[in-house]
Amino acid sequence: MTDKKATSVNGGAKPERDCVLCGCCLELCPLFLATNREELSPRAKALLAGPSKFSAATLDEAAVAELAGLCLACGKCEKLCPQGVNIPRLIARLRAEHPDFRQWLWKQWITKLAPYWSLAAQGAAFVPQPLVPAAFGLALKGLRGLRPGKGLRAWLTITKFPAEAFRQKYADRPVAVFDGCVGSGPRKAWASAARYLLRSLSANLVAADFSCCGSTLGVAGLPEDQDAAQRANVTAWRGAGRPLVVTYCATCQKGLAEYATEGLDAGLFANAEEMALWAGSVTPLSPLMLGATAKAGRGAPAIIGWHRPCHTDPADADYKLLSGLLGTRLRSPAKGNCCGFGGIMQLAAPQLSAQVGAGCWAGLDTVLGFTKAGEVTPGYVLTGCSGCVMQLAATAPAGASVGHWLEIIRPD
Ligand code: SF4
Ligand code: SF4
Known part of the structure; x- marks a missing residue:
């Protein structure tokens, strides 16, 4: 085991340790769970991009670019890793060392085009899906999910x-x-x-x-x-x-x-x-807001699914608040599955992103039951992360409603 100092992608210095191949991280990695492919697992990434750089130096540029695209940056592996291996950091460094057009696109989207997102979301609604290249199909659907007015009605009065x-x-x-x-x-x-x-x-x-x-x-x-x-x-x-x-x-x-x-x-x-x-x-x-009380008004669904974002705090404060306000209406799947958003991975591997998203909806279905009785219980899902709202909106079954929990709050 080595304990080296390595420069992090944002300039700080962090101790970096080698992966010991224990496999603890496999239990929660959404990519591995959705595909059962070892090459997509955190430990494969740790070997290829970690301090030992097992074979990254021998990989060609295309292989490194592919590897760099295959991580949702959900951070679930880090929570379980006894070595404290930070896979999102390793992958971020790999991405920084091997930039390509996806990063350029992401950079423009976040740093230059943010003021135009509303316009882009409206425009996306008019683009026929069959005309969109496969690599951008999911991102386009997520963009549509950002349209104002496509969220949920406000029916909860504090x-x-x-x-x-x-x-x-x-x-x-x-x-x-x-x-x-x-x-x-x-x-x-x-x-x-x-x-x-x-x-x-x-x-x-x-x-x-x-x-x-x-x-x-x-x-x-x-x-x-x-x-x-x-x-x-x-x-x-x-x-x-x-x-x-x-x-x-x-x-x-x-x-x-x-x-x-x-x-x-x-x-x-x-x-x-x-x-x-x-x-x-x-x-x-x-x-x-803990300690608030609320009354559900007209339009309140009988069952609401809760999607726990990967990046939420361990106590999931949003869920704690909402379950206090909504009682048994709010149901959270026993297994909190990743929605599959993953930022830049949307562009690098949209099919994998969608595969992870399908697992997330399967988990939500265990509490909502919309595949069995869609006409009676349409899927209605709340969450507390803007990326999750986009991704869930992009992958939702027909008729399902997805939104941030703030959308159901009715201002007086
Ligand atoms: S950050 Fe998430 S997707 Fe990436 S390797 Fe870790 S658990 Fe898997
Ligand atoms: S939990 Fe950490 S040390 Fe164990 S296999 Fe995963 S990355 Fe390697």
């Missing part, structure tokens, strides 16, 4: 807000909402609902000019762009008076929280105190 608990914890501390690329673009309804909830908690809302959290750029192998996004966000936070940063996308939350693991090495923060303040400032919205 009848009591835990404002006193919020005041005791945060008093008058300023609060800024981190909307992420989707909430600040094509799904502005999420941003409005989040602000409605925070205003009802009597939060002292302030504006902050945040950009993309940067995590999707990092895993795509675009470390300079990730770094620029992180710096812009920390600067915006400082400019807003170092407020509490409230998120409502699991991937944004994870991405922002990670600033505090390498931020000092990367020069993101002035000192350890500022980094600790950031770490204590980034929070999902849902824990702030």
Whole structure:
């Protein structure tokens, strides 16, 4: 076993250990579970891209590019790995070392085209699916899923807000909402609902000019762009008076929280105190709402499936809040399957992404039963991650409704 220092894709220094081939990671890797193919497993990637670089040096460029495309960056393997092998990081580094047109596309999409996502989502609705090259078919469907008005009706009225608990914890501390690329673009309804909830908690809302959290750029192998996004966000936070940063996308939350693991090495923060303040400032919205009560109005379905995002916190705070508000209406599959989004993997291996997505819907069907009684119980699924909303919308069975949980909140 070696314990080397290696430069991470975003510039920090992390100890890096070799894979010992124990296979613990196989239990949760969505790609391996969907295909049973060892070459897609985390340990195959660890061998080829880890510190030992078993054979990456001998692979040709096409093979390396293929390998670099085959990871959803869900991070499930890392949670089980006794060696702490971070596969998404290894793959991100491989992607950075072997850039291709997919990264270029992803970079344009995230850093240049975000203001036009609403327009693109509307335009995507008019593109006939048969005319779309197979490599872009799933991405196009996901794009359609971002259209405003394609989400769910608001039918849940919050009848009591835990404002006193919020005041005791945060008093008058300023609060800024981190909307992420989707909430600040094509799904502005999420941003409005989040602000409605925070205003009802009597939060002292302030504006902050945040950009993309940067995590999707990092895993795509675009470390300079990730770094620029992180710096812009920390600067915006400082400019807003170092407020509490409230998120409502699991991937944004994870991405922002990670600033505090390498931020000092990367020069993101002035000192350890500022980094600790950031770490204590980034929070999902849902824990702030714990203790709320609600009433379901007309249009509330009898059964609602919950999709647990891979990037959610271990306690799945969104599910905890919603199950308190919705009771037995909300059902979560025993096995939380990955939706198959995977960022850049949508472009690299759409068929695998769809295969993983099919497994996710099979899991949801165990609680919704829409394949047996679709006309009685149409699939109705909520989640708490913008990438999952896109992917689930792209892969949903006919008639199913998919949305972020904020879409069912009815503002007074
Ligand atoms: S990050 Fe996810 S998809 Fe990639 S190897 Fe690990 S478990 Fe598999
Ligand atoms: S759990 Fe870690 S050490 Fe074990 S096979 Fe997977 S990557 Fe290798």
